[in-house]
Amino acid sequence: MTTNSPATVLVSCLHDHEPGLLSAFKRQLDTQGLSSQVEVIDAGCRGMCSLGPIVLIQPEQIFYTNVHTEDVADLVGKTLVNQEIIERLTYKRPESHEAVCFYEETPFYHRQARTVMRKCGMIDPQSIDSYIANGGYRALGDVLTFMSPEEVIDAVKKSGLRGRGGAGFSTGRKWEHTRHAPGSPKYVIANGDEGDPGAFMNRSLMEGDPHSIIEGMIIGAYAIGANQGYIYVRDEYPLAVHNLNLAINQALDYGLLGSNILGSGFDVKIDIVRGAGAFVCGESSALMQSVEGKVGEPRPKHFHATERGLWDLPTALNNVETWADIPLIINRGADWFASIGTAGSTGTKTFCLAGAVQNSGLIEVPLGITLREIIFDIGGGVPGNHEFKAVQTGGPSGGCIPASLLDLSVDYDSLAEVGSMMGSGGMIVMDDHTCMVDLARYFLDFLREESCGKCTPCREGIRCMLGILTRITDGQADMDDLEKLETLAVTVQTASLCGLGKSAPNPVLSTLRYFRDEYIAHIRDHKCPAGVCKALITYTIDADACTGCDVCRKRCPQNAISGERKEPHTIDPELCVKCGICYDVCKFDAVIVT
């Protein structure tokens, strides 16, 4: 240490271990004549008490643990005067930590490739500094310094990025069309109107890393020549709205949004539009109607949104996840992005793994991974003694994929080929206790409620299909109904106005394709093989297995069960409402559903 470089000694986590440590330091510094150059500060407790007392010497950042009074002479004499490190006081990694496995070693994370979500759960989403410190807005800086708009579009095209909202259109081509379309001003829109039941990928991204979306949108606006962006987010996501608002305001304060961004002369504003939660507003043209303040209904597709979108002007609308992929493509390169996934579906995709699966949650995987890897390796398989039956991808209007197709590659084209779709990324796993007819009925009911009613095929077709499905689950349908159902499904698929109507029959068509036997069992045999459809099942008690423990009798809300203690019980079918409570509470598997 030279005389003109003052040092600071921060002592922390002293507690009662070494009450005399500070005064020992001061005495030693006095003795060596260094008091005027070295400041000793009691930094309190910083949560590392097990290593305390701790000494941090600045500006050299020398870190000593378990420092005692007898070490002070060495510390001052060797380290402060001669810059010598005292080995015995340096930090030793605690052995107990080594025994704890890393996330990447757990089955849940091992097969994942967290890239677009890499900062979620790691950074403080309400602090722009946390984003910047982790490399945030570096891509924007590079774009504004080194790249022309055309070069940005070329990079995005080369990366092979396809829309993460589910339709899977090439993002680079969409931007190119928007850039070259006549008309001004132009717009960029982020679709955060995630409406699929059980899907929350977009919510997590908006909550956990809002700046990545904003950075992607600024770059996109630069590339297509837009000066205004909108983020459409449903109001049921209050934390997402809050964090996005904070992020926009922080970016404005830093001059990363607004006029003359980073001195480049480029201006862009981003505003939030809160949606009222209509499923149809996730459809691009309905979303734009809603932004315009009109009723959220799809428009006829004579023109692409890239030519006549918001207020009939050229508009690039992408899912929030697509936007968040952009900074990654700029930072790590289009080739890096294209090297992940398959030839036709590059990069990673987030999915919400839910339903009958051990490890439910939010995952991000390279495209081209198989359904089996997702469900059994990452998801840990089906819990209990149940068997995997099917997985539904793509939300309520996605299709059900059976066990025979578990080795299917998860990419845009393979999913479409088997009658499902990528969708925004819902993935619902079903076990052998799921009735596929009932499932189709459930989703059709959801879609009937959410149909905007503008076009007849979707409005009336879904209602009629739902009627037939309900008759089947009630055991009142005949084989002609099955034919009608198929005709209706194909009609709705062909003639509906928007993508949501066109995909609405998917649950029906895919279950008919892979689980036709179940439909026939309902219609012809009046049986529900999964034991779900109430009109077609009866609950009985197996007298041999029943121990007469009396639990079911006490729990039955209808008093339909009778029997003496320790004697086999019976269920009165006249009183039974088939609630299934007795089945759930019986520890001896004596309740049988037929």
Place this chain on the structure above:
Amino acid sequence: MAKFKSVEELNQWREHLQKAAQSRSESSTTITIGMGTCGISAGARAVRDALVNELDARHMDVEIVEVGCIGLCAQEPLLDIQQGAEPRVTYANVTPKMVPRIIEDHLMKGRIVDKWVFGRVQSGGQHDN
């Protein structure tokens, strides 16, 4: 904070932030709580309150960072402890009642409470892109 007038200024600020974060992380503890919607609905707010009270009572200067969802929604609330440059240690399904024990054992005594641990994760520290 004034607006950045150039890319240079932004890059300088990033370097400054990274240095500051590094020097702080060397000798202090950061506790991270998952406060996405999944964390909040699983009870993360009560865990955070218990943590603030516990740290106050012990006069500990420990930074608490609220983060979004890391994907383990079924294991929320998640509470991570990062000491120095060590990887973060994640506790899963944390309740307010578990907080004093975690502070006492992990921070004071340097012992991980094994039965509540999910795993370790390399710090978000310096992801640079």
